[in-house]
Amino acid sequence: MRNLKQIPKRSAVPTALTWDLTTIYPDDAAFKAAVKDVQAEATKMAAMKGQLSQSGADLYRVTKANFDLERQLERVYVYASLKNDQDTGDAAAQALMGQAEGLLATVGAAASWFEPEVLALDPADLQKLIDAEPKLAAYQHIFDVLGQQRAHTLSVQEEKLLAGASDIFAASSKTYSVLSDADLKFPVVQDEKGDDVRLSEGLYGVLLESTTPAVREQAFKALYSVYQQFRHTFASTLASEVKTHNFNADVRHYASAREAAMSANNVPAVVYDTLVKTVNDHLDSLHQYVNLRKEILGLPELHMYDLYTPITGEPSLSYTYEEAQQEALKALSVLGPDYVANVQKMFDTRAIDVVENEGKRTGAYSGGMYDTKPYILLNWQDSLESLFTLVHEMGHSMHSHYTRTNQPYQYGEYSIFVAEIASTTNENLLTDYLLKTQTDPQVRAYVLNHYLDGFKGTVYRQTQFAEFEDYIHTQAAAGETLTADFMSKFYGDLNRRYYGDGVVSDPQIADEWTRIPHFYYNYYVYQYSTGFAAATTLAQRVLSGDDAKREAYLNYLKSGSSDLPLNVMKKAGVDMTQPDYLQTAFKTFDDRLAEFSQLAHELKK
Template identity: 85%
Template sequence: MKQIPVRSAVPTELTWDLTPIFPDDAAFKAAVSDIQQAAKQAAELKGQLTKSGQALYKVTTTVFDLNRQLERAYVYASLKNDQDTGDANAQALSGQADNLIATVSSATSWFEPEVLGLPAADLQALIAAEPKLAAYQHYFDVLGQQRDHTLSAAEEKLLAGASDIFAASSKTYSVLSDADLKFPVVQDEDGNDVQLSEGLYGVLLQSTTPGVRKQAFEALYSVYQQFRHTFASTLSSEVKTHNFGAEVRHYGSAREAAMSANNVPAVVYDTLVKSVNAHLDSLHRYVGLRKEILGLKDLHFYDLYTPITGEPSLSYTYEEAQQEALKALAVLGPDYVANVQKMFDSRAIDVVENKGKRTGAYSGGMYDTKPYILLNWQDSLESLFTLVHEMGHSMHSHYTRTNQPYQYGDYSIFVAEIASTTNENLLTDYLLKTQTDPQVRAYVLNHYLDGFKGTVYRQTQFAEFEDYIHQQAAAGETLTADFMSQFYGELNARYYGDNLAKDPQIADEWTRIPHFYYNYYVYQYATGFAAATTLSQRILSGDVAKRDAYLTYLKSGSSALPLDVMRKAGVDMTQPDYLETAFTTFDKRLAEFNDLAHQLKK
């Protein structure tokens, strides 16, 4: 039986190197002690920032420096924990980092309320009195927009001190889903016994053998359904936390609070949901085509991921995928490619799955570290797309951090997914231009259509579910497992149409979606993918000015509001135009795939 390796058995070259952050755990613990002391000193600055422009500058830089130290410690602990969530020592380090966040938050919770307690004119006078504060002007401008939603210093301190408590539901979900759930042994296409995991589940759903797909689907959900009431409790508590935060800060809803934090107006969310629902017929056509080409009497949810054209014609080892990624991203210019190569050469990527490793993939790090990427590699086209996707995040981070000061050295979550999905679009275009075999082209088109389905349609479906349960909880409804499953099942049926069988298990899919704990994050996958469609077309036009406009977006960080950054890159996300461009591209490639798939079937 194939077993998932333990962490110690993974080759060193396939693991990330965390020593540039801290050489060892002892250095981390020393840093924790230093940060605790610095937090005490920061707390003593309360009440001083209004004295003069110089005092405001001193307090501001002290708070930013403290947060900078905190982020470094947190990144080290979280990366170490994610590489093996079952490691007791890593859990302890992560716990120390979480406690440190609460300590620092409590020690500096007075800062923003104190700034916002100043009349706008008085604050501007202090900034004008100290030239060094000009570098923080945009920060103070954005902060000023929160005047009506910031509490007193005492209240902010109370909330900051409870941050670890508010995170309990999310942490419980993560530990349960990543470390404690035990999945059964199933059989792969060759009849081999394999230990099912979230990572392997995605691979088995792409199997061309229906029995393998069905077995994996039923086995996975049999485990989640055992704990559906527990997951309902954790998700319900998380939603209550979001609603509570919105209420105490005088927002009309949790959605308004979450979007306001990123300076994104409600029209962006509403335009997305409206546009996607207006184009559900395109998804229904795709589902119907999938059912037809696969020759299935009943199309089940576990049939939505297998390539319609048969066995995957493309697979890549990790080494091969690196070379393909470099070729696909060459259109972004030599500097971009050189920085991608540095990522490959510096052990910045944790590649393969091991026992206890966090599922999925992400790009991490902070201002004073290189970007890090977590993968759970499988030799598949999907893993190549994941690598390119996360590299988009990492290059966004690299360009931002090397072109902006610390206070603007990060970027809004809203624009984060645009860089990653632009890379995915560039990879799709590269493959369609370099692959002439009809079977391969059909597979790539199928992959694109599945990616669009999974990102634009699926994430908007998630967004609708997320908004619904927040609204219902705010109205006093109890979010039981049965209540959420009933709505989720109906929503899924509306999105996919009559050609998809109503598998009872899918009503419980919400139990295994970690993003529902991220507070209105998922809609940004959909808006990001759609915006990336327009941006990738601009890059591929060969117009250097358009490419450079995109690179300027990568370098902007949070030095301007998200929508302003995107307008300069060439996309106005308050209008439906970019979404219409995306759906036009989907329909065009669906038509091309339809013709090609029928030709291959003859």
């Protein structure tokens, strides 16, 4: 019997590779005391109802109290969520998370009257109050953006009811998360060395990069055998989530859930529609790439599980976490010494939770809030992909750092729409760095292959997700029941259209929607695609050596929500209402595909 490689328990992970949450609260007792403080402040906030229109001073007092309460709540929620994510099977952490989620509903209900009361004021009267109190000038943009929501804001009582039900509305997403991250048990499979390994979402990505077809096939079928056991349960949770999105859009008088979601970021529909159209116009480039993959790999058939293994063979580049830190610093040095110093600080202050452990949330993200350091969750593997993930999440964290150190709290977060741009700009800078420093043709081919796969997985794949997401929302709104079979039929057909005849449409892939957490994020995924494309242009501007262009980029990082997201991007040098930035991205893809094709054929000789 071969030795079974085990994922470590949380208690066995070296402290240096875990994040330090004591800088948020020293212990759980302090967290619980903070919960009580927030509850008390929520009671005070509820009692302020009806007071904000009495004078400019009162409007300022109530507005500041509202943001102060939100700030306290955020800190509580961040602590609980980070602690829960480090081990979703920890009952004590689940209890903290439950308290935080309950508090979220409590505070939402206590402050639910604030925005409706502001919007009930005549715009001219509101402006008079603002002008009467100089301290309110710092909130002018907040009131201007809020004013755009007048037609979609309900009565004070209705808003209170919806806010109080926020925990209920989140039930489907929470159920999915617990089932996916904690309860699913994956089988033992064999790695390339023939060793028994316990399959996990993190290891799955590594095994799909294996150069041994049997390893890829086994991992693919083993993973989906588990998800398919619960496909009807996943259909129920996703359908309920979609109904929640549609319900909220309907009661707020939006034409669709998509309009409601995009309106929250002040992004017009043309941005979404232009993305989908432009990507579909360039599906031939994706088909060309997958056909090249099949040819170079020498496979009689190309399957969905063959789309992630490097075409050039065994990965030539791998990095320990320590090595990856040094490479990240070098790649990001084009952003200037202050940027690099702040990245180094992240490495030095235990802001990153590095390795996979039992029960840990899968994937990676950057978290934290205004009064904490940015935190990064990783599930590290010694691979080029993990280096890209580190640089990607560091882009988010530096965006957060620069925003929070240059904006007041009320503008200290950035729109979701621009969030993925900083992270993917970093990925583009890393790609450029590797192509400039790696002269070995095989290494260069591998880096180009990685870039092409990244483009495929971000621009093409996330737009495919966006089409699926929009379809299930519109179908549910039209009265269609979102069964597992219904969603799998559409998803399977969509996948065939995207990848073309060069890829075998494995039946398991029709159920891929069961394992995509972002479908619970309410029209989030399209922003990965727009962000990657915009980042291509921004990276080119930074790499031009023009200090003004670099400063324009850094100013974007510092802007937070002090302006509308499209305006922030225009100042940085990208107009996202036009298709130009997408065309630039596809030209880069085609150019690098041509270079890769030439290198790959030469290496094959």
